[in-house]
Amino acid sequence: MEKIQWQIARVKAIVQETPHVKTFTLHLPQWIPHLPGQHYDLRLTAEDGYQAERSYSIASPPEKTGEIDLTVELIEDGEVSSYLHEGIEPGDPLEVRGPIGGYFVWKDNMANEPLLLIAGGSGVVPLMAMLRHRAKIGAANPTTLLFSVRTADDAIYRDELEQLAKQDSQFELILTFTRKAPPGWTGYQRRVDQAMLTDVLKRFASHPNGFVCGPTLLVEQVANTLSDLGLPSTKIRTERFGPTGT
């Protein structure tokens, strides 16, 4: 394993993904290839030495060398996310360390096994890295992303995901809108529940590798329900995000 240390990255580009979400492309002096699902820690330092640190998942696949994309949701009263959203411009330095975590990762030896991704809100970020990497390596394993968002405005990467679903017959995108669905929407309009997960699991001929990421409440409920529905706990990997921007 590579030794990680704090390093000063340069912000190369910033993309506004949704009204509350931005993606920061960081150029790293010491780039280490990551596994999709891993994260970086980001540390802000004030002039008086005060520091605040948060973890952000990598959105880019390891094929994008020398740099990483971190997608950051603006959290109300979040001192780090609000500084990133309001105080950071291309060219600015940011201190990061990573890549971190070898558990919540999609590995190449899983590329022949079915894959079930379940995200709530910005929990889609590490799953996006998995989908991007999966596309890059040309994997053809049956894959479903169940993505729970409040409104259409909150569906991060929606265009890219829909494009991916169009091009890849083995990849299915299922959106559910928990607060307000777009006009004419005929799909799910509720929180992820047992009936929804039953429907999703039916699509798989064998137990998929499950990755669940999002707010703590969603992750725990989904993981418990998947387990109740018979998916072995060794097949369910979870990552809890902190409070979301309500």
Add this chain to the structure above:
Amino acid sequence: MASFFNKGFGRKRESVSSERIPPGQYETRDFPVLTAGPTPRIPLTTWSFALEGLIETPIQWSWEQFNALPQQSFTNDIHCVTKWSKLDTHWEGVSIDTLLEHVNLKPEASHVMAYSYGDYTTNIPLDDLRHGKAFVGLRFEGQPLAPEHGGPARLVIPHLYFWKSAKWIKGLRFMEGDKPGFWERGGYSMYGDPWKEQRYRSDD
């Protein structure tokens, strides 16, 4: 000062009245929820509070009995080791002096281990609990103390860092000599005087 810093990044500082804010602290109007574990749910029918250890006859109160004890109002500034201070907090509760009227302490009792529902503990010198310096808070700002802030009852010792003010208090154990509690074992100060910035064991 930091060799690397992010321009324009810093804590939002509110009006600082420096005489009342210990060094290294900043004032907040919020009441941040800090937690080292799940919030215990304590039905009032089974809640109890005990004094035990080096006393002649240990004593235990039910919720009803405890609330029947003489209560007082307290207005205090509180200082959290994570660097926020909150001024003029209003509490109602039972002074530790009132509780101590019910027991005879053995002469060797010098320190107290406060223990809580859940596995939280914190150590305090006995003298820092007496003479009007500490109380068990039952109401905060006119309302029953919320569970996330330590309700139904929390120890409040305003002159020490707030981790000494154990949430979900269950009892006080009187000891001969000092022993570390939950955060003290993990590296925090045995005493925790905010005016001396005694945050870590290395500051003792």
Add this chain to the structure above:
Amino acid sequence: MITDTDTIDRALRLDGNAVAGELQMLLNLDVTILQMTCSHCHKEGIFANLLAYVRGPGLVLRCPTCDGLILQLVKSPSGSILTVEGLAADIKSTIIP
């Protein structure tokens, strides 16, 4: 039922992934993939699945089965202090200066 408190409580709970960076810096080890046994309830599990309470004077990791204390990490200006009393019977506590 006080739903608000439950929501706050659960929202403040993260998992072992959240402290992996700090521990990797200290130990030069990816802790998330560690198999471990809780010394309180003896249930086996993966480090990444521990419950993490990160809003406090330090980081606290607890067993997802019994809520028992597994690990405490306190960062001070003079170094990090790691206490791992709850990890396994034969590991007591390690202090890293």
